[in-house]
Amino acid sequence: MLRYIIRRLLLVIPVFIGVSLIAFLIMKLTPGDPILNVLGMQPTGDPSFIAAMRAELGLDDPIYIQYGKFLWRILQGDLGRSIGSNKPVIILVSEALPRTLLLVVSSMIVAIAIGIPVGVVSSVRQHSALDHATRVGSIFAASLPDFWLGLMLMMVFSYYLGLTPISGYGKPEHIILPATTLGIGLAGLITRLTRSSMLEVIRQDYIRAAKAKGMSERGVIFKHALRNALIPIVTVLGLQFGFLLAGAFFVEWVFAWPGIGRLAVQAIQQRDYPVVLGALLVTSIAYVVINIIVDIIYAYIDPRVQYE
Amino acid sequence: MTLDLEYSEKGMQHNHLLEIVDLKTYFFTKRGAVKAVDGISFTIDAGDVFGLVGESGCGKSVTALSILRLVPDPPGKIVSGQVIFEGEDLLQKSEEEMRSIRGAKISMIFQDPLTSLDPIVRVGEQIVEAIRTHTNMNPQKAWEKAVKILTEVGIPDAEIRAKQYPFQLSGGMRQRVMIAIALVTEPRLLIADEPTTNLDVTIQAQILTLLKEIKAKTQTSILFITHNLGIVAWLCNKLAVMYAGKIVEYGATKSVFSNPLHPYTTLLLKAVPRLDIKKEMLESIEGDVPDLVNPPSGCRFHPRCPYAKKICSIIQPPMIEVEEGHYASCLIYDKEKWRSV
Incomplete structure (x- = not known):
């Protein structure tokens, strides 16, 4: 390894x-x-x-x-x-990159926390009203443009309800809206993926064999079905991490989040070559490193994957 | 004269391990109800190795899944009948009560040992799971027991093998693991659904020998589902022949093989290739397996039966006890009706 x-x-x-x-x-x-x-x-x-x-x-x-x-x-x-x-x-990018990583990781937590449970329930209760609602809702969530959703959330939660800061960086509550904005689209994707992956796994012989052992439905789902269903989900999450690193810039822009995407766009506007190159370089290295981490997680959840 | 009546006449003191009475399991599809199992009855006693034989799609596996109530629902549903196990009707039990029976009192091994083991869980862990689903044994002890049973089913270096994943084991070893999982709880009944179909012939022989040893050593009865008559002759003491969702012949293996009663059984036995008789062509049965949404009227075998008369398409033949304990569902044995036409 x-x-x-x-x-x-x-x-x-x-x-x-x-x-x-x-x-x-x-x-x-x-x-x-x-x-x-x-x-x-x-x-x-x-x-x-x-x-x-x-x-x-x-x-x-x-x-x-x-x-x-x-x-x-x-x-x-x-x-x-x-x-x-x-x-x-080096100072500019090493300040900006962790902020973007924080945003991306938070949005993935949002996506996982919504997507996986909803997807599991939807698959276990296939064809129920909840399942139909989930399928429509997840397509809708995945189709919303980030910048529009960001502005809407900002208007409702910051402007009308005053629950969250409008934009900026510094306090913990500053992360809520940008992470939600970025996470909701991904949550839609993860929901659909979890649902279809679970439906695929539930039909497998080993699920029937686990039931024949006398295990409860809950036990079968968490011990066997979900663990197997997670394998493709982890792959997609890994790929999405890279897309989010780059795609976070819309959200960073809307919420004035001083991350690497915002830094890069500002630099491009000013033809600030060193900053553009630095941002690109750091982002792509981060991408490669994250993919390595995903591969390691992959080997952990799927023992059939051997790295030699 | 149905089977259950027959037995009640003989007296209720005869306690069967498993008694299936007029079981019907249908699959409700857009085309209509597929009558996969359509009113079958048979009994298994303690110590029996019962063979359930038939072509693919005749309802053998659905019968097995119905006993454990694992028929996928929807679209499948047990429509009527009784599955009486140790005197209690499993079809009346709650899902929770069923869970305490599955894997504990009735275990099942499946056709394909690769797909029936969870690919990402160590095999030892999968045995431990079977133990700990039904007992409070601590994980350490359960693991030791898992290793012990792996040795018993003939897996060398069981301690190392227990820590491996299914993909690291050969097909034969995987099926031995499945058998270990099924037997570790010392069930009263083991349902083996074509356990050797996907294995090489030599491995098949090993697994069958193992099952025979288990039979000799333990109290476990076996319901062995197969399309292979040779295996039944070698392993089972009783058998039932299924055709298109119904049992057509039923009796002790010896009587069925020496004196097959139902035309379908006769043709099946002829279709078994034999080395001692020189033939140019393999025997086969004319026609196709019937559509179970609209099965043939009367006797389901009549369109393919060489002896069929007009009456066969009208009357559904009852189970007739032709010799003691040997039944067939064919009008040939109902002398009155057969002659009347």
């Missing part, structure tokens, strides 16, 4: 090179001049000053030199400084 983890971690290297290269090239191919952006869009400044700034930031080197320098610096742990705020990028 340890060898497997090490091998998977080595995979971070090509991912890192690939992501940095692609991100770097996209940034370079995008029209717009970062110096002019910083100076306010008008080439009014002293041309020699602009040239000096260009040289200082390494923007007049050939592209491959710029990339080589960039890669070399990163390997030393230096992601450069933000063009906009002049703060070290």
Whole structure:
């Protein structure tokens, strides 16, 4: 298992090179001049000053030199400084990433806490009124756009009811609305998946065999059915984690949650290349690491999976 | 003359382990009710190995599931009848009472040992579960008992095997685990639903030998469901032949094999390939298994029966005791009616 983890971690290297290269090239191919952006869009400044700034930031080197320098610096742990705020990028992303992870993990907890119990009940009582309501409700939940749902929740719970802060970051209650917004769509997906996975498992011979042992329905469902049904659910949760890392930015934007998505979008708007690259790099590495964690959990719940 | 009447005439003091009386289990589908089991009766006594024989889809497995009340509902439903086990009708019991019988007094092993074991639970744990569902034995003791029974059913290195998962075991070993799970609670009745169908012939022989040993060593009676007449002849002392949801012949294995009464049984026995008789072609029975939504009128076998007369499509033949303890449901044995047409 340890060898497997090490091998998977080595995979971070090509991912890192690939992501940095692609991100770097996209940034370079995008029209717009970062110096002019910083100076306010008008080439009014002293041309020699602009040239000096260009040289200082390494923007007049050939592209491959710029990339080589960039890669070399990163390997030393230096992601450069933000063009906009002049703060070290490593500080900006290492502040923002945990906030996004917190948001994503909280929303997954919301999704799991709703999706799995509702899905299980729905499958056990297939074709009941509750089951029909669940099927309609889960499609509805999964179809709601995050930014719209976020604004609606904000309007109802913050503006009218005054139960939660409108937006921002800092206090524990700040997480409630963004996590709910992000979690509800996923809850719809997890509900449907749990339901169909459970229905599949309930038909298996070993469920009948467990009943033939004299186990109670509850015992059969929790000890055998749900554990087996969780296998595909964990796979999807792992994949969704990655999508949420990227997709959280709508919600971060709506609720002014200072996460990595918001940081990246702001940086793209300002053509703040170092920050954009730093955010992309950190996000993709987080993605790879999370997938490794998912694989380990996978091996834990399904002994047939062998990592050698 | 139905079976239960026959027995009540002989006197109620004869206590059967299991007595099935006019059991009907239907599956309600959009096409109509599939009469999978349509009024069958038979008895199993302590010490019996009872063979229930028939083609695929004749209702053998549904009979087994009906005894344990595990017929999938919907669409299946036990419509009427009695399943009297140790003097009590299981069909009148609450679900909770049934749970204390399933796996404790009546155990079942299934056709496919790979799909009947939970793939992600250690096999030892699955045996422990069977023990602890019915007793308060502590986990440590239950585990020891699980290892012990694995050894008893012929699994070498049982301590190591108990910690493994089903996919790490061979097909034969998995079926031995299933048997261990079924027997660990020392049930009065073991229902074996085609337990060797999906196994290699050599493994089949091992498993059957194991069942025979169990028979000799324990008090457990066995209801053995199969389509293989050879196995029945070797293992069972009594048998019933099922056709299209009904029992057509019933009696001691010896009498049925030496003197098959029902035309279907006769044809079945002819269809068994034999090495000692040289033949160009395998024998088969003309026609198809009938549709159980609209079964043939009268005797269900009449469309395929070489002896059928017009009356066979009109009258449903009763069970007739042709020789002592040997019954057949065929009008040939009702001399009056048979001659009258």
